Every structure is written in C-alpha cells, then in structure tokens.
Amino acid sequence: MLKEKYGLTDDGARNVKLGTVWTAVSNLATFGGVGVFYLLMQELMAHLSEGTALPSLAPYALGLIAFIVILFITEYYAYYYQYGVIYVESGRQRIGLAERLRKLPLSFFGRRDLADLTETIMGDVKTIEHAYSHVLPELYGAYVTLAVAAVGLFAFDWRPALASLWSCPVGLALLFGARHFLAPLSRATRLGNLAVSDDIQEALECVREVRATNQEERYLDGIRSDIDAAERTTVKGELANGLCVNGAQIVLRLSLATTVLVGAALVLQGSCDFITLFCFLLVVSRIYAPFDQCLMLIAELFSAQTASARMRSFYEEPLAGGGKAFDPSGHDVVFDDVSFSYGGASGEKVLDRVSFTAKEGEVTALVGPSGSGKSTCSKLAARFWDVTSGQVRVGGVDVAGVDPEVLLGDYAVVFQDVLLFDDTVMGNIRLGRRGATDEEVLAAAAAANCDEFVGRMAGGYQTMIGENGSKLSGGERQRISIARALLKDAPIVLLDEATASLDVENETQVQKALSRLLTGKTVIVIAHRMRTVESADKVVVLVDGRVAEQGAPCELLATGGEFARMVELQRESASWAL
Numbered sequence: 001m002l003k004e005k006y007g008l009t010d011d012g013a014r015n016v017k018l019g020t021v022w023t024a025v026s027n028l029a030t031f032g033g034v035g036v037f038y039l040l041m042q043e044l045m046a047h048l049s050e051g052t053a054l055p056s057l058a059p060y061a062l063g064l065i066a067f068i069v070i071l072f073i074t075e076y077y078a079y080y081y082q083y084g085v086i087y088v089e090s091g092r093q094r095i096g097l098a099e100r101l102r103k104l105p106l107s108f109f110g111r112r113d114l115a116d117l118t119e120t121i122m123g124d125v126k127t128i129e130h131a132y133s134h135v136l137p138e139l140y141g142a143y144v145t146l147a148v149a150a151v152g153l154f155a156f157d158w159r160p161a162l163a164s165l166w167s168c169p170v171g172l173a174l175l176f177g178a179r180h181f182l183a184p185l186s187r188a189t190r191l192g193n194l195a196v197s198d199d200i201q202e203a204l205e206c207v208r209e210v211r212a213t214n215q216e217e218r219y220l221d222g223i224r225s226d227i228d229a230a231e232r233t234t235v236k237g238e239l240a241n242g243l244c245v246n247g248a249q250i251v252l253r254l255s256l257a258t259t260v261l262v263g264a265a266l267v268l269q270g271s272c273d274f275i276t277l278f279c280f281l282l283v284v285s286r287i288y289a290p291f292d293q294c295l296m297l298i299a300e301l302f303s304a305q306t307a308s309a310r311m312r313s314f315y316e317e318p319l320a321g322g323g324k325a326f327d328p329s330g331h332d333v334v335f336d337d338v339s340f341s342y343g344g345a346s347g348e349k350v351l352d353r354v355s356f357t358a359k360e361g362e363v364t365a366l367v368g369p370s371g372s373g374k375s376t377c378s379k380l381a382a383r384f385w386d387v388t389s390g391q392v393r394v395g396g397v398d399v400a401g402v403d404p405e406v407l408l409g410d411y412a413v414v415f416q417d418v419l420l421f422d423d424t425v426m427g428n429i430r431l432g433r434r435g436a437t438d439e440e441v442l443a444a445a446a447a448a449n450c451d452e453f454v455g456r457m458a459g460g461y462q463t464m465i466g467e468n469g470s471k472l473s474g475g476e477r478q479r480i481s482i483a484r485a486l487l488k489d490a491p492i493v494l495l496d497e498a499t500a501s502l503d504v505e506n507e508t509q510v511q512k513a514l515s516r517l518l519t520g521k522t523v524i525v526i527a528h529r530m531r532t533v534e535s536a537d538k539v540v541v542l543v544d545g546r547v548a549e550q551g552a553p554c555e556l557l558a559t560g561g562e563f564a565r566m567v568e569l570q571r572e573s574a575s576w577a578l
C-alpha cells in the first residue's frame, strides 16, 4: 500500500514501517515518564495523608534517568527513520525515474513535455520527500500509539478513557470523509502549479522568438492568466483544507474538555483521585499532539498521492523492449513495407508502405520535399520509434526485437538539431566514444574540420562552450556533432542535414572527410541540397510519405522523374539573386 500510494521503493516502505514503530515506541516511552510520575505522586500522597516519613526518592530518580535514556534512544531512531533516510529514498526515486526514462520509447517524450518530466523528477519527488519526513511515520506512529494507549487507558479506568478518546474516531472520520473533496482540490492545485512552471520553462526556452516577434505582452498575458488560475485553485484548496483540518482539530481538542468535566465529576464522587485525572490529561495531550502536527500537513499527504500517481505513470508506460543479442549478418538496412504514424495505428500516416535497402558500403540519400518523411525514416532506422506496420531490418534482424541500447551501439547519428552539453569542446566530442584517447578525439575533430574554429578559441579544445553550445555558430555546432559521429566509428551512420549549416568551403571539406571516413559503412544521409546527394550511390525519393522513385542518381536524372525535377528546381534557385 505504501509503495503504491506514495511511490516508495521497497527500502523506502520498510523505512516508513520502522519509522512508524520507533515513533510509536517513542510516544509510548513518554507515557513511561507519566507512569513514574504517577507512582511517585501516589506514594507521596499516601505518606502525606498518613503522616509517615517520606519514602526514599532514589528508585524514582533511577526510573527517571532510565526514562530519559530510553526516550533519547527512541527519539533518535524515530528521527533517523523520519528524516535521516529520506534523502537516500528521494535519490533512489530520482535514479529510478531517470533509469525508466532512459528506457522509454521516444513516443512517450512526444506526449509529455519537458517541464512536466522535470517537475516529476524534481518536484513530485520533493513533495513525497516532505510528506515522508513530516507526516507518514508520524501519522502512522500516532495511530499505533493511540491504539496501545487506548487499551491501557480503558484497562485502567474506562470512564475517563471514554471521555478522552471519543473524539478520535469522530475527528478522523470527519477528516477522512472530507478527503473525497480535499484530494481532488489538492490535485487541481498541483496541476495548476505545473501549468505555471510549464509556461515559465517555455518562456525561457522561447525568449528569443518571443522578443523577435514582439509578442512579449501577449505571451505574458497567457502566463498571467495561468498564474491567476493557479492562485484561485490554491486559495480554494487552502480554504477547504483549513476548514476540514481545523474542524477535526477542534473535535480532537474537545476531548480535553470532556476529560476534565468527566474527571472532575468522578473526583467529586470520590471514585477517582486527582493524580489519576492529572495523569490522564497528560497522556491524552501526548496522544493528540502528533495528530495535531499531522493534520496541519494532511494536504501534503494528498499532494504526495497525486505526485506518486504521476510517477507511477512512468512505470506503467510500456518500454521499448527487445533482446540483448544482436548478431546481424552485415549491416544492410532494409525498410520492408514500412508504414508509420506518430499517433499510433489510428494516427495520420507519415510513411506509407515504404520499401528500400540502404546497402553496407554505400551512401543512400533520402530526398524529398519538406515533411515528406525523410527524418522519420532515419528515426525508424535507429528504432527511436517503432514502425506501425512492416519491418526495419539490419543485417536480416528485425530491429523491433533488439534492445534499443544494444542496437544504437551500431549507429552513429548526426541530428538536424545538434545537442551539445555545457562542457569543453573535447568533452562534447568524446561523447561519441567514452573511452577514446585525446589523440583519437583530436583526429576525429580534425577530420570534421573543427581545428579551424577551435584554433581561434583561447582555450582550444578545453574551451567551455556554454549551455547547448550557446557560444558556437550553427556550423561549428554541427562540425562538433560530425566529429562525435566519426569518433564513434559505428558501422551504420545516419546523417540528418549534416552539412546544412556549413558554408560552401566547409561543406566541401567536411564532405571529403566524411567520404574518406565513411568508407565501408552503411550511410543514410538526408540532405536538401542536390549537390550533396548527386555523389550518393543510391537516392530514395520520398513524396508524401511514399517512395516516389529510387535508384542511382544518374539513372534517376536520366528518367526525368521527381529527382530530376528537384535537381532542376535547385539549379534554378541557385541562380536567383535578391
């Protein structure tokens, strides 16, 4: 139940149980102190009323010391299991989520945005962390304490016991009855806050575009309206929560009054002495103190359940599974009657019965108008997504049956949008192959024509390049990405618009480096410029997600089809001038 409700790991749930036990033991140990006090007072009163000499206080002093030692030990363990282990648990939860994310198919990331995922890993785990440290063991410990104390109090004297404990079931029933509308409010508050953090993250990511299009005011209006909505939901939630929690607290506190009233009546009747009543009051106040603290934070418990449900959704997503064994015979990449849609079988088809073979040792160029499905083909080739129907095979092996991590070991990919890390140039290139020596990294960098711009940097290859390479131009970023791919030296290379950001001189040099280093590999290249693909061994022309034609570039040029038309168009556009 704990694992399910609060997204805890096995160890986390075990620690909550231990925390509960130690909290209850610590609470009950306090009653031991009340017991020592009760016995002492009884004896003193007896001696005072009989007028005999006062007894030795040594056994009571010893009892008191034992009580303090026991209390210290139990408090220490209760604190340790409440606060000491929780950071390890949050660490485990975050690593578990990150591990899960690593294995989820890209379709999952298409459905969930970045702010949402970041919020789950950081915010939701933090919410659970706080509920764990401040509420869970304390609340469950309070239940156990209440149950044990109730048995003891009823056994001692059922009349003041009833007067003290009647409010517990009433107060808790009130609160847990109210959870039916408190929990949805707490969920709405959380979602409202999420929408705001989503807005802010998007605003930061798109700040350049927003400013360039003069949309700041309009954009801020959208954020303001989401902030207002979040504020309204939060205020509503807090009010409802305050009402229920205060109601429950008042009911719980009423029992102090009823204990005093019933106790006073019993004292007056002579069926209960004053010391017993006083001790009852001490015990009752100690029983209710932890409940009081937990009730103040009960909303956190509901938030933690929402957070845990969001975390669970990661674990309920099917993984991009597959076997670890991948033993292809060669590295021909075959698209066999492949259809695909980003929205699953019911979504709009982006590829429709695409068939072609990218042979090992050859460069296969995918060309076609924008949106025709070229990038999608390269994503399917590397199993970033799974085909909707048909098969993609590498060396005769269907990639759908291979663990994506194992499969990607055989691929080097240069994406259209290059992603760089806030690290040195060297560190970014080394990402291609972790264990590569400095010499190997520098050789790959030189082959990708990085020397020229890195030479101009004060720190050379040790220069930090800023978040996502913000200090570099588009062409420089792309050359680093090409160097990475070269360093990986994988048998299959996917180049998506690899040379799009390079000037003519650079492009020629990088093309030379590529053709030298890609010899013998299966290369699938996507390029809009016909000049780039004319030197390819094979061209696959995609139009509206279908293969319009395929073959050697010279053959296609000779047939005067779609490819010839595109080459012609580009020749014409090359002669245009502004």
Ligand SMILES: Nc1ncnc2c1ncn2[C@@H]1O[C@H](COP(=O)(O)OP(=O)(O)OP(=O)(O)O)[C@@H](O)[C@H]1O
Pocket (backbone or CB within 6 Å): 110, 342, 350, 368, 369, 370, 371, 372, 373, 374, 375, 376, 377
């Ligand atoms: N993640 C995605 N989710 C939904 N639809 C997508 C996604 N990525 C691409 N598409 C759609 O799939 C179609 C094909 O896109 P794709 O990127 O494969 O085209 P392309 O030929 O590479 O285009 P370009 O030359 O402009 O890069 C487009 O209509 C595009 O809108």
